[in-house]
Structures are given as structure tokens and as C-alpha cells.
Amino acid sequence: MTATRMPSTARSAGWFPVARAAEVGTTPVPVGAGGRSWVVVRLRPGAEVSAFPARCPHRLVPLAAATVVEGRLQCPYHGWRFDGDGRCVDVPSLGPDGSAPPRADLAVPWAVEERHGWVWLAPERTAVGLPPAPSAAPVPEPAPAPAPPAGPVLGNLHPALEHAWHPVARSRELRPGGWLQVRLLGRTWTLSRTAAGVTADPPAWGVRERLGVVWLAPAEPRGADLAVPEDGDRRFVRGWLPPARSAGPAATLADALLDVAHLPFVHADGGEPEVAGGTVTAEPGGFTVERTGGGRRVTSVFRAPFLLRQRTDLDDGSSRTLLVLLQPEDADSTRVHACVLLAAPPGAPLPGPDDVAAAVTAEARALDEDLDLQAQLESPGLPLDLRAELHVRADAAGVALRRTLADLVAGR
Ligand code: FES
Ligand SMILES: [Fe+2]
Structure with missing residues (x-):
């Protein structure tokens, strides 16, 4: 035929x-x-x-x-x-x-x-009637990829990302005298731990260690550090999530991590779908979002380009912080460095290994669900023009994220 x-x-x-x-x-x-x-x-x-x-x-x-x-x-x-x-x-x-x-x-x-x-x-109004029965089987057009967003987007290879500190490895991955190859912004860097400290090849503007992570800044950073008061606070016990990667840009994953309206749909957490956007406070290099209700206060602190500290304080005085540091490796690859930091209520013993393991398991499962969705997004990057998407009340944090990253791209 x-x-x-x-x-x-x-x-x-x-x-x-x-x-x-x-x-x-x-x-x-x-x-x-x-x-x-x-x-x-x-x-x-x-x-x-x-x-x-x-x-x-x-x-x-x-x-x-x-x-x-x-x-x-x-x-x-x-x-x-x-x-x-x-x-x-x-x-x-x-x-x-x-x-x-x-x-x-x-x-x-x-x-x-x-x-x-x-x-x-x-697709459009037409005066032409449907064709008569074809003598041969029609051949449909292949389905093209959905059109990219209108306007600028922030993908993992955007040149503005040169001017920032990026997490590139856990400190413990780099043993004394050892070396390690990492990907960042579409390039390979070799890290070495020498007696003088950690160095990078090709040379970078800076390499440092902080929060148990090796950081690399290809060019002079313009943003602000993410403060993590739980780090060094003896009431907090830390557990790292297993290594994970997203098959998409860091900015769209950061958007998902700040988003509350997806929880009942992506994580089936049983929560009410109706959500308020929270109170957003703009800060140098990022913003903080606070939400209260249900016996807890959730404080999310975001710093450009892709650093997030999300702390949940319960009425009983216990706290749980999720720290997520995203490494934009390649256009379609983002490495996720994440840990939980737990504190027991005042006067209670420190959280034990079982508590930490349970918290790590729960966060890793939620992250997996987010990564599954990211893999379906076919996103070239996060739209920076607010008109490219449609924002509702629950999207206050997402709007703040887009503004922060648009400022980063504009060098503000
Ligand atoms: S409902 Fe939010 S992306 Fe479709
Ligand atoms: Fe999520």
C-alpha cells in the first residue's frame, strides 16, 4: 500500500x-x-x-x-x-x-x-471539508517537541552562572592527595586535594570548602552566601541523602523545591490542595518565604543561583532542616547535594541514628518523586519573563525565584 x-x-x-x-x-x-x-x-x-x-x-x-x-x-x-x-x-x-x-x-x-x-x-478555522476516504493510509506528521517557552530562560549553561559559587562535590569524596573530575556549566574540572588545600584545573576564580561540600566559582561571585545556622549548632544532627541527579535544569528543580501547590499531586501527601503563597521577603541575592499553620512554621531561604535551606519548626520545639545545593553540570543534568539536619525538642536527647535514617529516607523519596516529574518537563530552563507562564496566589515563592534569577542574569 x-x-x-x-x-x-x-x-x-x-x-x-x-x-x-x-x-x-x-x-x-x-x-x-x-x-x-x-x-x-x-x-x-x-x-x-x-x-x-x-x-x-x-x-x-x-x-x-x-x-x-x-x-x-x-x-x-x-x-x-x-x-x-x-x-x-x-x-x-x-x-x-x-x-x-x-x-x-x-x-x-x-x-x-x-x-x-x-x-x-x-488547528484553525477552515472552510474546507474533511477529506474523502483516502485510498491509502494517511501518514500523520511526527509529533514535534512542545514549543519552548516564549522569552528568555535560565538553563544550566547560561553564562551568568559563571559568577557564582557552585557546589561540585562532597568534601569526603576528595581524599588527601586524591583527585576528582566534576562537571560544572558544561565543562570538566579536575579537583585535587593537596597539602595547600583544594585546587581546580583548569584554574577557577576560587575553590573552597564549606558545609562539608567543595565549592567552585569559575568567575568572581556576585551573590550572597546561604547562611546555615544549624551547621555547627550542637543540637542538630545531620544525615546526607544518597547522591541524586535531575535530568533537567537546576532552576526548574529549585522551582519545584520551593513550590507548595504540587505537594498533594506529585507527593500525594494527603494535604489540602488549597494553599496560601506565604510571606516573601526579598533579601540580597535571594529571598525568604515563611508559612505557618498546622502547628508548624516553615521558613525557606533561597540564595542564587540554586541554594535552598528549608526549616520546619514544630510547636513542640523540634526542628528539621532540609539543605539542598544544586550543581548545574550540563544542559540536561543537575547534581543534587542534600542533607537533613534534625533537632529534638528542648530537654530531649539528640535525635538518634534511626530518626536521622527515617528523615533521610522520607526526603529521598520525595526528591525521587520530584526528579520523576522533572524528567517529564522537557524544559530548556526556567522562564525569566513572568508573562511566559501563569502565576496564581500559591506561586509567590516561584515568582520571587524568577525575579531573583532574572536579576542574576541581568548582573543586578
Ligand atoms: S497545573 Fe501547574 S503546571 Fe499544570
Ligand atoms: Fe516536591
Whole structure:
């Protein structure tokens, strides 16, 4: 049988065969039509096919990773739901009385039809009718990668990242007299521990050790250090998480680590989806976000480019701090250095090895869930133009992150 490519990919008017109808069920299928990427899906078993643009407007997550829930398409990151017309009918973080902003609606194609055993998609209004039954099986366009965000992004190879201290290894990985190769900003550096201290080849502006980590600054740093008062405080006991890597940029992982609205969806933590954004205070080189409620106070301190200290103080006087230091290795690789620091309530014995092991296990599991999502994002970097995404009340920390990193890029 002769295969016939139906419409040209050079235009987006007309009808495009995108998938065999029998192959479209309640799992979104990425397809291409008119040079753009879409997903097609049935919002109930056996229902008509619906078509949506390839990315969620909130954080641009590919909707190929979405699921169908109660007849709606649900984004995997924060659970926004869309009906068959693309209307955003639920933003869980806004609570049951919240209404989605108009820009949350998806720009669906003009029409989608099933005919001759195929799903046909018309991206734009067209006066042309559906083609008659083809004599040969149509050949759909390959689904292109979802379009990158509009405007500038911060990926792992951005030149502005030269002017910062980056974590590149745990101190204990570099034994006396030993050497170690590390990746940073798309380059390989060889670290050596000599009698005079740690050196780097090729030479860097600086190499130092702090918090049990080796740091390297390719060029003179412009930012501020992340203060970690728990380090050196004898009430705190530390445990490192196993080594981990993200298959995406450090900035998008930092965004996820600061984000609260994803917790019920990515981590299924059983928490209420409705969240307040917290109180954000801008500081030199970063910001602090504070949230209180449920018998605890959570304080997240962020310093550019990718350093985060998240401390949870409970009403009983105990504390738990998660320290996350991100190493932008390559465009699609970020190494995660993370540890927990635990303090018992006043007067109680220090946390024991079992307490530390349990906290490390819990944090490592949550990090794994975040890394799974990062692998699905297909993100070239974090959008720095606030108009490239859609922000709601729960995104206060994410907005502060984008402003901080935009300042870094601008050399402010
Ligand atoms: S709901 Fe889609 S990215 Fe947030
Ligand atoms: Fe998370």
C-alpha cells in the first residue's frame, strides 16, 4: 500500500490526520498538526476525542503527562483541570471557591473529528471539508517537541552562572592527595586535594570548602552566601541523602523545591490542595518565604543561583532542616547535594541514628518523586519573563525565584 502524506506541515490550515482513532483512549497521545504539537485524548472511555495544546499554561508542563480524571484533563504538576473545550475548570490551590484566571484556558484547535478510522484535527478555522476516504493510509506528521517557552530562560549553561559559587562535590569524596573530575556549566574540572588545600584545573576564580561540600566559582561571585545556622549548632544532627541527579535544569528543580501547590499531586501527601503563597521577603541575592499553620512554621531561604535551606519548626520545639545545593553540570543534568539536619525538642536527647535514617529516607523519596516529574518537563530552563507562564496566589515563592534569577542574569 502506498503511504500518502496528507497535508503539508508548512501550513496550519485544513485537516490533518493525527492518529488512528482506535489508538486514542483515556491516555493523552502527543500528535503533530500544522507544525505544532497537541495531545488528543478521550475524556471518558468511548467518548469523542478531544484535542489540547501540548503544554499546561501554568508551568508549561507537557500535557502528554496529564491524566483523565472525572471527565477532565488533569495536569500532573498542580492538578489544574480542563474540560473538553479547554476551559480551566479547577485550580486546586485556589480552593473550592476560587475561579481560574481567564488565561488559564487552553487554546484548543478549531475542530477535531473522527473519520475513516482516523482522528483529524483542524488547528484553525477552515472552510474546507474533511477529506474523502483516502485510498491509502494517511501518514500523520511526527509529533514535534512542545514549543519552548516564549522569552528568555535560565538553563544550566547560561553564562551568568559563571559568577557564582557552585557546589561540585562532597568534601569526603576528595581524599588527601586524591583527585576528582566534576562537571560544572558544561565543562570538566579536575579537583585535587593537596597539602595547600583544594585546587581546580583548569584554574577557577576560587575553590573552597564549606558545609562539608567543595565549592567552585569559575568567575568572581556576585551573590550572597546561604547562611546555615544549624551547621555547627550542637543540637542538630545531620544525615546526607544518597547522591541524586535531575535530568533537567537546576532552576526548574529549585522551582519545584520551593513550590507548595504540587505537594498533594506529585507527593500525594494527603494535604489540602488549597494553599496560601506565604510571606516573601526579598533579601540580597535571594529571598525568604515563611508559612505557618498546622502547628508548624516553615521558613525557606533561597540564595542564587540554586541554594535552598528549608526549616520546619514544630510547636513542640523540634526542628528539621532540609539543605539542598544544586550543581548545574550540563544542559540536561543537575547534581543534587542534600542533607537533613534534625533537632529534638528542648530537654530531649539528640535525635538518634534511626530518626536521622527515617528523615533521610522520607526526603529521598520525595526528591525521587520530584526528579520523576522533572524528567517529564522537557524544559530548556526556567522562564525569566513572568508573562511566559501563569502565576496564581500559591506561586509567590516561584515568582520571587524568577525575579531573583532574572536579576542574576541581568548582573543586578
Ligand atoms: S497545573 Fe499544570 S503546571 Fe501547574
Ligand atoms: Fe516536591
